[in-house]
Amino acid sequence: MRVGIEQRLDRPRWLVVAVPVGSVVAAFVLAAIVLAVTGHNPVSTYKQLFEAGFLQQGSLTQTLTVATPLAFTGLAAAAAFRMKLYNIGAEGQMYMGTIVGAGAGLYFGGRGGPSVFVIGAMVIGGCLGGAGWALIPGVLRAFFNASEILTSLLLNYVAGLLLTYLIFESESYWRQTTGFNATVFPTSKPLPGSAIWPKWVLGLQGGLTVPLGAFLAVLCAALLWVAYRRTRFGFEVQVAGDSERAARYAGVRLRRKVLAVMALSGAIAGAGGASYVGDFSHALDGDPNGLQKLGYGYTGIVVAALGRYNPVAVVVIAFLLGGLENAGNTLQGVDFPAGLVGVVQGIILFSVLGGELLTRYRLRVTWRQHAPKPAPAPEAAA
Amino acid sequence: MPTTGPSVPAAGPAVVMRGITKRFPGVVANDHVDFEASPGEVHALLGENGAGKTTLCQVLSGLYRADEGEISVLGRPAAFGSPRDAIDAGVCMVHQHFHLVGRFTVAENLVLGDRRGAGRRFRIHPDAVDSQVRRLGERYRLPVDPRARVWQLSVGEQQRVEILKALYQDARVLILDEPTAVLTPEEADGLFVTLRDIAGEGRTVIFISHKLNEVKAVSDRVTVLRGGRNVGTVRAKDVTPRSLATLMVGRELEGPRTPARERARGEVLLDISGLWAEGDRGFPALKGVSLQVRAGEVVAVAGVAGNGQRELAETIAGVRPPTKGEVRVGAAVLKGGDPRSAFAAGVRYIPEDRLGTGVSPNLSVAMNLELRSFRRTSFGPLLRLRRMREGAQKAIAEFDIRAAAPETQAAHLSGGNVQKVVIAREFAGDLKVLVAASPTRGLDVAAVAMVHSYLLEAAASGAAVLLLSEDLGEVMALNDRIAVMYEGRLSEVADRGSLEEIAMRMAGGHPEDGQPDREPLEV
Numbered sequence: 088m089r090v091g092i093e094q095r096l097d098r099p100r101w102l103v104v105a106v107p108v109g110s111v112v113a114a115f116v117l118a119a120i121v122l123a124v125t126g127h128n129p130v131s132t133y134k135q136l137f138e139a140g141f142l143q144q145g146s147l148t149q150t151l152t153v154a155t156p157l158a159f160t161g162l163a164a165a166a167a168f169r170m171k172l173y174n175i176g177a178e179g180q181m182y183m184g185t186i187v188g189a190g191a192g193l194y195f196g197g198r199g200g201p202s203v204f205v206i207g208a209m210v211i212g213g214c215l216g217g218a219g220w221a222l223i224p225g226v227l228r229a230f231f232n233a234s235e236i237l238t239s240l241l242l243n244y245v246a247g248l249l250l251t252y253l254i255f256e257s258e259s260y261w262r263q264t265t266g267f268n269a270t271v272f273p274t275s276k277p278l279p280g281s282a283i284w285p286k287w288v289l290g291l292q293g294g295l296t297v298p299l300g301a302f303l304a305v306l307c308a309a310l311l312w313v314a315y316r317r318t319r320f321g322f323e324v325q326v327a328g329d330s331e332r333a334a335r336y337a338g339v340r341l342r343r344k345v346l347a348v349m350a351l352s353g354a355i356a357g358a359g360g361a362s363y364v365g366d367f368s369h370a371l372d373g374d375p376n377g378l379q380k381l382g383y384g385y386t387g388i389v390v391a392a393l394g395r396y397n398p399v400a401v402v403v404i405a406f407l408l409g410g411l412e413n414a415g416n417t418l419q420g421v422d423f424p425a426g427l428v429g430v431v432q433g434i435i436l437f438s439v440l441g442g443e444l445l446t447r448y449r450l451r452v453t454w455r456q457h458a459p460k461p462a463p464a465p466e467a468a469a
Numbered sequence: 470m471p472t473t474g475p476s477v478p479a480a481g482p483a484v485v486m487r488g489i490t491k492r493f494p495g496v497v498a499n500d501h502v503d504f505e506a507s508p509g510e511v512h513a514l515l516g517e518n519g520a521g522k523t524t525l526c527q528v529l530s531g532l533y534r535a536d537e538g539e540i541s542v543l544g545r546p547a548a549f550g551s552p553r554d555a556i557d558a559g560v561c562m563v564h565q566h567f568h569l570v571g572r573f574t575v576a577e578n579l580v581l582g583d584r585r586g587a588g589r590r591f592r593i594h595p596d597a598v599d600s601q602v603r604r605l606g607e608r609y610r611l612p613v614d615p616r617a618r619v620w621q622l623s624v625g626e627q628q629r630v631e632i633l634k635a636l637y638q639d640a641r642v643l644i645l646d647e648p649t650a651v652l653t654p655e656e657a658d659g660l661f662v663t664l665r666d667i668a669g670e671g672r673t674v675i676f677i678s679h680k681l682n683e684v685k686a687v688s689d690r691v692t693v694l695r696g697g698r699n700v701g702t703v704r705a706k707d708v709t710p711r712s713l714a715t716l717m718v719g720r721e722l723e724g725p726r727t728p729a730r731e732r733a734r735g736e737v738l739l740d741i742s743g744l745w746a747e748g749d750r751g752f753p754a755l756k757g758v759s760l761q762v763r764a765g766e767v768v769a770v771a772g773v774a775g776n777g778q779r780e781l782a783e784t785i786a787g788v789r790p791p792t793k794g795e796v797r798v799g800a801a802v803l804k805g806g807d808p809r810s811a812f813a814a815g816v817r818y819i820p821e822d823r824l825g826t827g828v829s830p831n832l833s834v835a836m837n838l839e840l841r842s843f844r845r846t847s848f849g850p851l852l853r854l855r856r857m858r859e860g861a862q863k864a865i866a867e868f869d870i871r872a873a874a875p876e877t878q879a880a881h882l883s884g885g886n887v888q889k890v891v892i893a894r895e896f897a898g899d900l901k902v903l904v905a906a907s908p909t910r911g912l913d914v915a916a917v918a919m920v921h922s923y924l925l926e927a928a929a930s931g932a933a934v935l936l937l938s939e940d941l942g943e944v945m946a947l948n949d950r951i952a953v954m955y956e957g958r959l960s961e962v963a964d965r966g967s968l969e970e971i972a973m974r975m976a977g978g979h980p981e982d983g984q985p986d987r988e989p990l991e992v
Contacts, residue, residue, distance in 0.1 A: 089550065091550055091551070318851055319850050321852075322836065322843050325832060326840065329829045329831045330829045330831075332825055332826040333826050333827070333830075333840065334829070335826075336788055336808060336820060336826050336827075336841075337841055338787075453550070
């Protein structure tokens with residue numbers, strides 16, 4: 088028996104659905120083996136995971152707190168990857184979004200402006216922070232042809248250190264300098280009430296809380312979809328992403344397009360940062376074990392890839408992955424090691440991304456004996 | 470050591486293919502094709518684009534598996550599951566796009582696929598491999614430096630490496646897919662000598678082409694494919710190019726087109742003066758080109774590839790900024806390096822690189838038809854998708870573009886249909902100056918005729934047409950005036966009927982000097 092791989096010449100529509108679904112099923116089967124080997128009952132573990140992620144009291148609220156930032160970083164990655172600009176700096180751009188967003192919240196909230204105005208300023212500030220940070224690799228790419236992969240990645244560390252510095256190693260505007268706690272341990276200044284983003288409680292699961300950021304992410308996805316499918320800008324991005332020479336011929340100004348797309352991508356990640364501050368942390372999170380440990384920017388790349396850079400799919404995937412992540416956090420305990428959820432997640436990502444291959448190639452199994460080897464090649468030496 | 474030297478030709482044919490059928494979605498590429506090639510012969514496979522030549526060879530070389538039919542190679546039945554199996558059986562194919570590792574040296578590329586000789590050993594002895602490569606190169610007149618890195622080699626040299634790779638594997642059957650498409654005429658002549666040598670050793674050379682003259686010149690037998698079927702195998706010396714063309718196209722070709730000499734000449738529409746521009750590597754590729762083309766006139770620019778033709782076309786079209794000089798369309802001076810303003814001034818450009826520049830390969834036909842005009846047809850920043858689709862349907866019908874739907878990706882079209890998309894797009898709107906760079910390269914006879922008639926139609930409608938082509942037949946057939954490009958300079962041919970003068974200028978000489986001053990450089 089021989090198993091070969093052949094390129095598919097056509098891509099039937101059902102495959103686009105069947106392959107991801109099949110991959111997820113395969114992943115759960117594979118993960119079940121891991122669970123069984125480590126002495127867990129796969130069926131009950133899956134049930135627990137699913138309940139903790141999506142069904143149990145308050146689980147959806149928790150899931151949304153993970154899914155919202157993931158949706159932003161996923162959209163940020165998708166926006167850039169569409170043009171084959173591999174911005175993997177959503178992580179750092181998000182940090183910059185939290186810094187500028189929190190700064191705007193503290194400043195305008197402290198002066199007692201109306202909440203709508205303060206929140207608007209935070210969103211705009213977050214976008215500007217992220218876009219500005221993303222423009223650094225953008226400029227380096229557009230004018231010096233430096234790989235945006237490396238520069239955007241390395242800037243993540245710079246942004247992370249800056250974040251920590253602002254709270255722990257300096258007397259910055261973001262740091263709480265008065266009060267008893269602040270003298271014992273460095274803490275960040277809490278946002279004033281008018282800078283806290285509103286939430287809506289739906290009558291689901293005994294009160295499902297939907298943060299403003301979740302709506303913003305969906306709006307963002309819709310705008311991105313329109314921008315890429317139906318506008319001149321999107322047309323140019325698509326051409327530039329497909330063939331640079333064709334783009335130049337079509338009169339696309341490539342440098343500008345690189346800058347615009349990087350800025351757009353960074354702005355989305357930055358908006359995610361603002362949402363993180365306004366919706367969840369309510370202060371600048373400079374703790375190296377806080378926001379920086381969550382790795383939303385990196386997981387966002389996976390979200391974008393799984394959603395095939397389609398903004399609508401990205402939002403859905405962010406929600407599902409958010410649920411899984413949240414379930415892992417909830418279940419972590421004595422008989423449920425933290426690493427296990429990571430393993431399950433890893434297997435899912437691996438098989439879904441690996442399954443992509445099957446949309447382009449097919450496996451061909453040949454049962455009959457292979458034709459006799461012609462030409463008695465000198466194969467004596469082993 | 471794989472090269473065992475010429476062996477006694479095996480009795481019977483080297484390759485037998487019976488009833489080969491290969492289907493692709495919506496197309497039958499090969500329809501019960503029978504094919505036979507003998508040891509020691511150069512066997513040409515002739516046919517229009519899409520006739521199934523390449524597919525047949527890809528089946529033979531293990532890249533595709535036939536849906537039906539049988540193959541035997543050197544008397545043994547063969548069912549190749551991969552090119553590896555085919556190579557082990559002695560069948561090697563040199564593809565149109567080379568399969569070489571750019572960063573490796575020539576010798577390393579040769580050893581790479583070798584599972585019998587040096588490639589099997591843990592340590593490679595570079596000197597031994599080098600001398601072997603040199604010996605092979607000398608024997609087959611394929612000189613290449615074994616230590617050279619492949620990315621530094623010209624296309625012609627890379628092709629030599631591909632052929633050497635096949636010979637290094639001791640290929641008994643060597644398949645070449647349109648090998649002359651990337652070569653200068655002199656290089657092609659050299660290749661033909663090599664192919665004869667290889668065949669002289671009892672090996673079989675299968676050679677895909679759609680150029681009648683070279684098929685007639687180099688091969689012993691010719692098999693003609695049409696629409697995926699074998700329409701006949703003939704001895705090359707028994708046929709004329711004309712009868713081959715008839716066999717290939719299935720109808721009598723029209724005689725060579727005589728251009729309308731007395732075509733009304735209008736005012737100067739395209740006026741290039743003292744144009745300098747840099748090539749991709751930063752060296753001057755245009756060195757003071759001046760040229761005027763009048764309305765209704767076709768000026769053909771001949772020349773060996775790489776002498777600045779592409780740069781000239783790109784500079785006029787605004788894709789490449791000039792370093793000196795200017796281009797005028799009518800009275801207006803074009804802004805250098807700005808394709809949009811060139812387009813707005815009425816400059817239309819058919820690029821040499823069809824799939825990749827002329828169209829964006831993974832975008833739809835509808836989008837590609839609007840590739841240059843979407844800014845004008847859109848409603849503010851919003852695209853008018855429905856109008857785009859309707860326009861595409863109209864263009865598909867009008868220009869007979871064989872595409873399933875406006876949404877079909879351009880890459881899925883055949884070469885001729887891609888060119889129709891380009892022409893449909895460039896002919897829309899206000900066409901004043903048409904720059905066509907090798908517009909018929911790689912196209913079949915029918916598509917060539919279609920492109921030519923559009924070029925003449927453009928001139929007839931009062932446009933200034935600048936045709937840059939390496940195909941002298943095309944240059945001779947279409948021109949009102951001929952100029953020759955050599956090392957970035959343009960010189961006009963006084964007697965446009967004199968092939969000798971053109972040839973001499975192409976080699977860098979002037980009729981007064983008598984001799985070409987030196988060989989064209991390969992940079």
